[in-house]
Structures are given as structure tokens and as C-alpha cells.
Amino acid sequence: MPSNKSIIFKAVPDGYPVAGEHMELVTKEIDIENFSLADGDILVKNHYMSLDPYMRGKMRHSYVKSYTPAYEIGQVLDGYGIAIVVKSNNKKYQVGDYFVGLIGWEEYSHITANVVSAEALAKEIFTKFKVPESHFIGLLGIPGMSAYVGLNKIGQPKKGETIFISAASGAVGQVVGQIAKIKGLRVIGSASDDSKIKYLEEELKFDGAFNYKTCNADEKLKELCPNGIDIYFDNVGGETLDIVINHLNNFARVVACGMISQYNTKDHYGVKNLIQIIGKRVLIQGFIVSDHFQEMESFRNEMVEWFKQGKLKYKEDIVEGIQNAPQALINILTGKKFGKMIVKIC
Amino acid sequence: MPSNKSIIFKAVPDGYPVAGEHMELVTKEIDIENFSLADGDILVKNHYMSLDPYMRGKMRHSYVKSYTPAYEIGQVLDGYGIAIVVKSNNKKYQVGDYFVGLIGWEEYSHITANVVSAEALAKEIFTKFKVPESHFIGLLGIPGMSAYVGLNKIGQPKKGETIFISAASGAVGQVVGQIAKIKGLRVIGSASDDSKIKYLEEELKFDGAFNYKTCNADEKLKELCPNGIDIYFDNVGGETLDIVINHLNNFARVVACGMISQYNTKDHYGVKNLIQIIGKRVLIQGFIVSDHFQEMESFRNEMVEWFKQGKLKYKEDIVEGIQNAPQALINILTGKKFGKMIVKIC
Missing domain, CATH: 3.40.50.720 (NAD(P)-binding Rossmann-like Domain)
Structure with missing residues (x-):
């Protein structure tokens, strides 16, 4: 069975988070064949994940209110990513389709029906716009x-x-x-x-x-x-x-x-x-x-036009392996990265 | 000849201004009959003057930029006021007319043509809206x-x-x-x-x-x-x-x-x-x-309507005599006044 490495939220940091102390690598196996999906759910294999400063704001105690929910202690961290569907119980997604949306900091994510349907980012975008896959969580994300x-x-x-x-x-x-x-x-x-x-x-x-x-x-x-x-x-x-x-x-x-x-x-x-x-x-x-996601399409259209005209470049700092995601996030917070931080998961 | 008491700006304060030290009373006489007015100028006798917190911002060194010009050392302080024309070389103003606009902290002010014409507040307003005179530098000012x-x-x-x-x-x-x-x-x-x-x-x-x-x-x-x-x-x-x-x-x-x-x-x-x-x-x-003076008329119309309906009250703190203006300004800055601070000059 394939492994499913993931990063869980272990403790609320006071200052800068520390890998191992506040974010911990956990390795399990995943049985894809027998993985149980409720109606509308999908199982995806994660390709790229976006790491962003806002994630630090979610590493707080849940009683502190903010515009995004706090990460829960013991749960897998999450963020925006690009993945491939490996199992589906959702009519809109076939095995092999792209999924762009909220995934876990892990190799395989179980995307529940409510998350699947909430994502404005549809699988069709890859065929419509012909830009590098990773740009959909950066330049076009x-x-x-x-x-x-x-x-x-x-x-x-x-x-x-x-x-x-x-x-x-x-x-x-x-x-x-x-x-x-x-x-x-x-x-x-x-x-x-x-x-x-x-x-x-x-x-x-x-x-x-x-x-x-x-x-x-x-x-x-x-x-x-x-x-x-x-x-x-x-x-x-x-x-x-x-x-x-x-x-x-x-x-x-x-x-x-x-x-x-x-x-x-x-x-x-x-x-x-x-x-x-x-x-x-x-x-x-x-x-x-x-608050402005309803304008995603007009945003993408204009940006892709500029991109194709050579007017937009996008520098990415790609880290390989989910096990390196905690340090990569810390590097964002300390300025030790150059361009958009992305984790290549597989 | 009548006296013309005035308050001049004497020195730039570091903290709170002090009467006598940063603002000084000067008494002169004024010869109204022989007072010389250039074309468009008027001479007015001041009734009421508005004292406002922004005046503290003008009590600075002239090399410090801001949205209003600094007061000049040795010059009479100024502010918005209501006055009666006592001599006129301006066709729009007759002796006895009201003037509402920028006046000096003094009993009589020489209003030059450029100031007269710059004031959006016309003499007609007193007859048009029937509200207390002092309200034109407060509630309606x-x-x-x-x-x-x-x-x-x-x-x-x-x-x-x-x-x-x-x-x-x-x-x-x-x-x-x-x-x-x-x-x-x-x-x-x-x-x-x-x-x-x-x-x-x-x-x-x-x-x-x-x-x-x-x-x-x-x-x-x-x-x-x-x-x-x-x-x-x-x-x-x-x-x-x-x-x-x-x-x-x-x-x-x-x-x-x-x-x-x-x-x-x-x-x-x-x-x-x-x-x-x-x-x-x-x-x-x-x-x-x-920046919004072009809307003065619509503002006045709506406010006067509410005032006549009894929906607006306006508390004024009226101090008598121009010699008391410096302390009155200080009282604004220290919160020792109640309502709109106004100096009744005569």
C-alpha cells in the first residue's frame, strides 16, 4: 500500500513556529482500493500545494476569532493545492481529473462533498488556459x-x-x-x-x-x-x-x-x-x-492574456516533498525564500 | 477712535500652547473713516468667531508641511467668523451686510478682495435660513x-x-x-x-x-x-x-x-x-x-430642515471678548469646554 505522509498541527506557537514542535510529520499507509467515499466525495493524490503567510494566522487557539478558522490541534494542516483524482464518488469528477482547491498537507487527501462543491476552481481550467500547472495556485490563484x-x-x-x-x-x-x-x-x-x-x-x-x-x-x-x-x-x-x-x-x-x-x-x-x-x-x-471570488473568471482571463503576451512573469520557490513543508512555511515567515513558495508533493 | 484688540501668534508651542507665551493680546486703535480699502476689499466688525482644534495644527513652523498653511509669527491668528460690514469697496457688500468667512482674531478685520470672493458662505444665508446667527459657524458651518x-x-x-x-x-x-x-x-x-x-x-x-x-x-x-x-x-x-x-x-x-x-x-x-x-x-x-464645499448648499438645506423639525440641537460654549480667545482654544485642546466653542467678539 502507498504511504500517506502528512503534517499535523501539534501545538500553538507563541512566536515563530518550529518544525517538529508545532508541526509534525506523521506517516501512515493508505488503502486506495478499499477507501470509503460518501456520496459526492473524492480521493485525490496531491501534486502541488501553496504555502502562504495567512497560515500562521490559523495556528492559533480556536477561541481567538479571526476571518479564517483556526487549525485544530492534532489535525492535518490544510491549504490550496492541485491534485489528481484517484477515486471518485462524485459525478463531476472522473479518475485522472484535476482538482484545484483546499487539500491537506499530505500526499493523498480525502475531499468531502461540501469542499468539492465549494471550490470555484474547476478542473476545466487546465484545458482552457494553457499555463504551467503550478501557476494555478500562484499567479492565477x-x-x-x-x-x-x-x-x-x-x-x-x-x-x-x-x-x-x-x-x-x-x-x-x-x-x-x-x-x-x-x-x-x-x-x-x-x-x-x-x-x-x-x-x-x-x-x-x-x-x-x-x-x-x-x-x-x-x-x-x-x-x-x-x-x-x-x-x-x-x-x-x-x-x-x-x-x-x-x-x-x-x-x-x-x-x-x-x-x-x-x-x-x-x-x-x-x-x-x-x-x-x-x-x-x-x-x-x-x-x-x-470576498471577491465571484470575479475569478474575469481575473483569470485578463491575467492569462497578459501572461501570453509575455507581460507577466512568476517566480516560484519550489520545495520538494511534504516532509519539507513545515520548514518552507517558516522560511516564508522569516523571508528566507524567493518568489511564491510551493511544495511539490509528488 | 474705537479700539481694535487682536491676538497675534507669538511663538510655536512644543506641547499645549500657553496664553501670553504663544498667543498675545495687542490693542491698537482703528480709524474706520480713513481706513483705506483696495478694490474689492471690505472692512468688517466681528461678531462671532469659531475656535477649532485644527488651529493647533497651524501653530507650527512654516517649514512643516500640512494641509493648511502655518500661522506666521507676529501675525494676527485667523479662523471662521461672522461679521458685519462697516466699510466696503466691493459692489456685492453694503455697509450693514453680514460677512461669513475667514476673519482675524480681532475686533475689526480688513478682508481683502481675494478672501471676500473665495468664501462660499454668502450674506444671503441669514435671510434664507432663519436660525441663530452663531449656528453658521457651528451647526451649519x-x-x-x-x-x-x-x-x-x-x-x-x-x-x-x-x-x-x-x-x-x-x-x-x-x-x-x-x-x-x-x-x-x-x-x-x-x-x-x-x-x-x-x-x-x-x-x-x-x-x-x-x-x-x-x-x-x-x-x-x-x-x-x-x-x-x-x-x-x-x-x-x-x-x-x-x-x-x-x-x-x-x-x-x-x-x-x-x-x-x-x-x-x-x-x-x-x-x-x-x-x-x-x-x-x-x-x-x-x-x-x-474638499467638499461644493456641497455646502445641499448640506445646509437638509440640516435646516431637520433643525426646524426639532431633530437637531446644538450646544455652544460661548466665551465673551477676543482677549479670552487664547484660553478658550487651550480649553478645547484640554477638553475643558462643553459643546461648540465660540468667541463672542462684540
Whole structure:
């Protein structure tokens, strides 16, 4: 019988999670032939899984409310992935079909009927759009759509404006920057490593980028955004947000997409410059991409068109083997990855 | 010759301004008969002047940029007021007409042609709307319009929602609360004194109010907003904003109208709970009422209608004599006033 390695949620971390301590590898076997499926269920073999910062937010005690349910102690962690159906009790799915949606951090997942039917991502997308499989959990998945929705709906980009993007080479940031370039904006980004800066400037043609770990962000923003910032696409929160507020123009928009600098600490950074948002008439808006899933198709159509025209690239950081997923998630949280983090499961 | 007492801006304060030290009384005489007016100018005798928190923001060094110009050292302070024309070189104004607009902190003001023509507030309003003269710099002036614009445009109030208002008995807050009641919201407010709380609950029929100086705001908000807060009309910023974020509902709106708690300190409070605005999809929007002056007439028409129907009250704190204006401004900044602060000049 094939093995089914999985990662279970073992304990709630206080700060950064630790592999083994908060996430644990468990190996079992799976009897596919005799696996029991209720009406509408499917059994899938997982190909790729997306790892994302929001997962840290789910590693909390269940009594703490948030927009996503907490992971339950002892249960297999979950996330978005791409899988192949190996057994089906659902008329819409045949063995060999693709499934894109919520899977476990494991080699085989039992997808129950309610999850199957809730996923907006249908198997037909692979034949309709001809792009690499893994892009459906990155460029054309939740990170890409977060970029698209956040920039367009909240950022309201106008040609000639300046946008600054933090975590600019990350899963979301790199897409934001490229769409902003397509729309004629001046695009400036920050990242945690010189190789990422080179990528932003040379490959993605950003107008400027800096390594926030080795540069003074305030001085760099003054230098690279001489006309101020009209849109801040915030993936990090904290001190960076505070500094950026100093450089915002009147009527600037702050797209509050993520605050990764604050996910692993209880001692949250206090943002002191908020007083400026009145005089500058700044808009700060938080959003969750799942509120906009009804626009998935129009998002995909536009993105695929740009992709085929060579206007969009997508850097992926692919880790092989489900056993390496815990450390890969930690690497996202500490900035030790480059591009969209994906686990290749098989 | 009549005297013309005025208050000049003497020095930039670090913290709270001090009468005499940062604002100084100067008494001169004025020769009305021989007063020279260029084409389009008028000379007015000031009746009422509005004192507002934003004036603290103008008491800065001129090299510090902001949305309003800094007061110049040695010049007469200015603000919105109501005056009577005593001499005119402007065809639109006759002696005895009302002028409503930018005047000096003084008994007589020389209004130059550019200021006369820039004022959207025309002399006809007194005959058109029959409300007390002083209301044109309060309920129907900038504070009232700030309440109206901020609540309607940013707050987007819906019947049955809960609004929380800080500085709720102030020039803006009391209007916000009453409009929100008209629109069917649950209205909760905070203020700095038990007499103000009594006024909010008994006179303005707020659904609840608390003295933030003697109560625990977090506990009071839990008690008075059991279904959370949908709109926060923020007049104070700082720690109150931080606490309120904990109680915001999904899709809540924060109307950033003022942050009076931060005006008199360089050691700004650090807001730590911003991370919640993503999961809750909160909108925070700063605004300046002068961006919306084109809607002054529709604002006045709707407000006067409510006023005549007895649905709007307006509490004024009237101080007599221009020599008392400096202390009156300080009293606004320290919360030692009750209602809209107005100086009756003559």
C-alpha cells in the first residue's frame, strides 16, 4: 500500500513556529482500493500545494476569532493545492481529473462533498488556459488574485502615479508590481535580499527597489519616490507602514493586504504616524481575496492574456516533498525564500 | 477712535500652547473713516468667531508641511467668523451686510478682495435660513459639515448599525450622533465629563455614553456595543482608536476626522491593533471638509430642515471678548469646554 505522509498541527506557537514542535510529520499507509467515499466525495493524490503567510494566522487557539478558522490541534494542516483524482464518488469528477482547491498537507487527501462543491476552481481550467500547472495556485490563484483585486479595487491605479510595494518579490508583490507597470505607474519595491532586488529591477523592470535590511527605508523612499507615494501595497505592516505614511501624497491609498512583520509576535509595533492620514486624506483598506471570488473568471482571463503576451512573469520557490513543508512555511515567515513558495508533493 | 484688540501668534508651542507665551493680546486703535480699502476689499466688525482644534495644527513652523498653511509669527491668528460690514469697496457688500468667512482674531478685520470672493458662505444665508446667527459657524458651518460629510460619505450609515463617536459632545461629535439617530443607528459616545455624558444621553438621546476619564473604554464598549461597532467616527485618535479597533465588526468604517489626543505632543501614541483591519476588512479614511464645499448648499438645506423639525440641537460654549480667545482654544485642546466653542467678539 502507498504511504500517506502528512503534517499535523501539534501545538500553538507563541512566536515563530518550529518544525517538529508545532508541526509534525506523521506517516501512515493508505488503502486506495478499499477507501470509503460518501456520496459526492473524492480521493485525490496531491501534486502541488501553496504555502502562504495567512497560515500562521490559523495556528492559533480556536477561541481567538479571526476571518479564517483556526487549525485544530492534532489535525492535518490544510491549504490550496492541485491534485489528481484517484477515486471518485462524485459525478463531476472522473479518475485522472484535476482538482484545484483546499487539500491537506499530505500526499493523498480525502475531499468531502461540501469542499468539492465549494471550490470555484474547476478542473476545466487546465484545458482552457494553457499555463504551467503550478501557476494555478500562484499567479492565477489566491496570491495573484490578491494582487489583482487589491491593486485595482483599493489602489485605484492611475497612469503616472507612484506605487510602493513591500515584500515586492513575494507571491503577491511581484504580481502587483507587474500589473502596475502594465498600467503605466512608477513602481518601487522593497525586499529582504540583494538577489531579490536584482530580480525586481532587471527581470521585472521595476523603476527602483531596495533591500530593507541593509538600507534606510526613509532615505530610500525619498530618493526613489521623489514625487511621493500614491499607492502603498502593504504586505508587511509595522515599522515599514509607519515610515511609508511619511511619504504618502494627498489622497493616497494604502492597500492593507498583509502584515507579515506582525504575525509572529505578541508585542505588536505601534504605528505613530496615523495622524497624517487626516491632512493627507489617506484611505487605508483591509481586504480578503475570498470576498471577491465571484470575479475569478474575469481575473483569470485578463491575467492569462497578459501572461501570453509575455507581460507577466512568476517566480516560484519550489520545495520538494511534504516532509519539507513545515520548514518552507517558516522560511516564508522569516523571508528566507524567493518568489511564491510551493511544495511539490509528488 | 474705537479700539481694535487682536491676538497675534507669538511663538510655536512644543506641547499645549500657553496664553501670553504663544498667543498675545495687542490693542491698537482703528480709524474706520480713513481706513483705506483696495478694490474689492471690505472692512468688517466681528461678531462671532469659531475656535477649532485644527488651529493647533497651524501653530507650527512654516517649514512643516500640512494641509493648511502655518500661522506666521507676529501675525494676527485667523479662523471662521461672522461679521458685519462697516466699510466696503466691493459692489456685492453694503455697509450693514453680514460677512461669513475667514476673519482675524480681532475686533475689526480688513478682508481683502481675494478672501471676500473665495468664501462660499454668502450674506444671503441669514435671510434664507432663519436660525441663530452663531449656528453658521457651528451647526451649519465647518463643524456641522464635517459631521455630515464624514458620516455620510465615509461612514455610509445603514439603519440598525452601531456607531461609536469619540469627543461626542464636541462641535462635530454632537452633530454626528444626532444625524446617526435620525438615520436609525444605535449611537454610543464618549466624552470627558459626567455632565457631557448626561447631555448626550438625556438631551441628544444617545443609546449610551461614557466618561473615558473615569471608565475603562474597552469594558464600556463591550457593554454598550454588544454587537460590535460598524462605524467609528474618530475625533481623538491615539489609544482610543487602538481600543476601538478591537471592537470593530467586519467591513467597519473608521471616519478619521480628528486626532486631538495627538495634537499637543511629539511623542505620538503607537497604534498596535492595525493588524486587525485586514481580517475585518476595515476601511479607514481621512478627510478634510473643505474638499467638499461644493456641497455646502445641499448640506445646509437638509440640516435646516431637520433643525426646524426639532431633530437637531446644538450646544455652544460661548466665551465673551477676543482677549479670552487664547484660553478658550487651550480649553478645547484640554477638553475643558462643553459643546461648540465660540468667541463672542462684540
